[in-house]
Amino acid sequence: MDRRLALIACFVFGLLMFAQYFSRHPLARSVNLAILEYWQIIFAFTLLVGVASFFRNSLSAMRNRGERPYRMVGLAGLIAMPVLAIIWGIRADTPFMWMFENVQAPMQSTVFALLAFFVASASYRGFRARSLQAAILLGAAAIILLSRSQLGGAFSDVVTPVADWIRNYPSMSARRAILIGIGLGSLTTSLRVILGIERTWLGGKQ
Amino acid sequence: MKRIESRHWIFIGLFLLIAAVMLLGVELNINPSSETQKMYDYIENLPPGSTLMISFDHEASSLPEIRPVALAILRHAFSKGHKLVGLALFAEGTVIGYRLMDRVATEYGLEYGRDYAYLGFKPQYIAAILSMGESIQETFPEDYLGRSIDEIPLMNGIYNYDQIGGVISIADGSLTTHWMEYGAARYNVDILAGVTAAMVTTYDPYLASNQMQALVGGLRGAAEYERLTGRRGGGSRGMLAQTTSHLYVLLLILLGNIAFIRSRRKGNN
Known part of the structure; x- marks a missing residue:
């Protein structure tokens, strides 16, 4: 019975959201707004699942002495940030934002910047023209890289149009094919979920 | 003490090269691309006093690349006398x-x-x-500073996208796609974007089909925009480091392939 209720709710709301998309009637708009608000509330609850899971994993991983310091830092951050937010709020010039701007943001930027070093190392070790296809891919990547640089003069005049051609024809046609595939796949999956054919989202046995 | 491996020399080489070029302070001459020009023209041709929405849809990790893009666009929009309504759809962008x-x-x-x-x-x-x-007021009853939205003079008369000239999404991922799928497709609002260089090809199809009005891509886009507005900033400075590292990577690919071909020939012999 509980599974049937969920399936009925999914069917009704799926159909309702589909139908209201084509209507500008005030009733349809207010229903849309109300459902969107509930969507955001449900989303907030899903975050709790993530936090609980992180806690559980970190606590069990702390049994390993080598991992313990890192897990402790992770848990300290997870506990400290909400505490700061609850006491002083999350607006500008609060301790929460000070931590974000002076600890989290620089750390994230640093980790992201390290990618440049790994890409440099990988470019020497991994980007090999082992076959014709690999050589074409490597050539295209080199041209795109050069086009995102600025060497100036006649060199840029030659590289930029070639890079634009790669972006506008081979790259774009491949991407469009992927996008159309994703769109059709999403449509099919949505219909299967709304009509109750696809039931894996309910969990448990079929 | 651990032995220094070849990858460590590659790391040291990259660091020294970028540091040397940045210290020299070479100025690059950057020509604006058509997509950056579109963003400039869009903001330039809006009637003064138009309202633009700017959404910071990015994480802190991409800040060095995304900040010059955002600053160049903000400076241009403010200098033209446009009103800006900011928001964030990623918590970190707030x-x-x-x-x-x-x-x-x-x-x-x-x-x-x-x-x-x-x-x-x-x-x-x-x-x-x-x-x-449907309603900006109901979505955001208060602004970031905790003030009621009804007390903000700028927001008087702005109820939804119908009163917005366009939405500029500053993003490091695919969130701008949602602006086009839901904002543009459903509510007909113009979508423009300032994104990281890695995301440029993702948005090319949308730009070509006019689902996206304009795109400023990465440090190069920021540098081009700075050239158009005549005010140098982080984009122009960053392009120097980016160009150097790109050339370094290309040199390494070349050396790696020469070594690979030589070793293959030796193997055949």
């Missing part, structure tokens, strides 16, 4: 967006609430984009 808007507004002596406003963060971005299409 304070970053506020600081950037506040900084540029201060440069131009603009007043919060009259010339610009910052709505703050709303979770669940698809719901937020759709919800603002």
Whole structure:
């Protein structure tokens, strides 16, 4: 019975959201707004699942002495940030934002910047023209890289149009094919979920 | 002590090369691309006093690349006398967006609430984009500073996207796609974007089909925009490091392939 209720709710709301998309009637708009608000509330609850899971994993991983310091830092951050937010709020010039701007943001930027070093190392070790296809891919990547640089003069005049051609024809046609595939796949999956054919989202046995 | 491996020499080489070039302070001459020109023209041709929405849809990790893009666009929009309504659909973009808007507004002596406003963060971005299409006031009852939205003079008469000239999404991922799928497709609002270089090809199809009006891509896009506005900034400086590292990577690919071909020939012999 509980599974049937969920399936009925999914069917009704799926159909309702589909139908209201084509209507500008005030009733349809207010229903849309109300459902969107509930969507955001449900989303907030899903975050709790993530936090609980992180806690559980970190606590069990702390049994390993080598991992313990890192897990402790992770848990300290997870506990400290909400505490700061609850006491002083999350607006500008609060301790929460000070931590974000002076600890989290620089750390994230640093980790992201390290990618440049790994890409440099990988470019020497991994980007090999082992076959014709690999050589074409490597050539295209080199041209795109050069086009995102600025060497100036006649060199840029030659590289930029070639890079634009790669972006506008081979790259774009491949991407469009992927996008159309994703769109059709999403449509099919949505219909299967709304009509109750696809039931894996309910969990448990079929 | 551990032995220094070849990859360590590669790391040291990259660091020294970028540091040397940055210290030399070489100035690059950058020609604007057509997509950057479109963004400039869009903002330039809007009637003065138009309202633009700017959404900071990025994480802190991409800040070095995304900040010059955002600053160049903000400076241009404010200098043309446009009103800006800021918000963030990624939690991490919230304070970053506020600081950037506040900084540029201060440069131009603009007043919060009259010339610009910052709505703050709303979770669940698809719901937020759709919800603002119905009512911005109901989606954001308060601004980022905790003031009621009805008390902000700029927001008087702005109810949904119908009163917005266009939405500029400053993003490091695919969130701009949702602006096009839900904001543009459902509510017919113009979508423009400032994104990281890695995302440029993702948005090429949307730009070609006019689902996206304009695109400023990465440090190069920022440098091009700075050239158009005539004010050098982080984009132009960053391009120097980017060009150097790109050339370094290409050199390494070349050396790696020469070594690979030589070893293969030796193997055949």
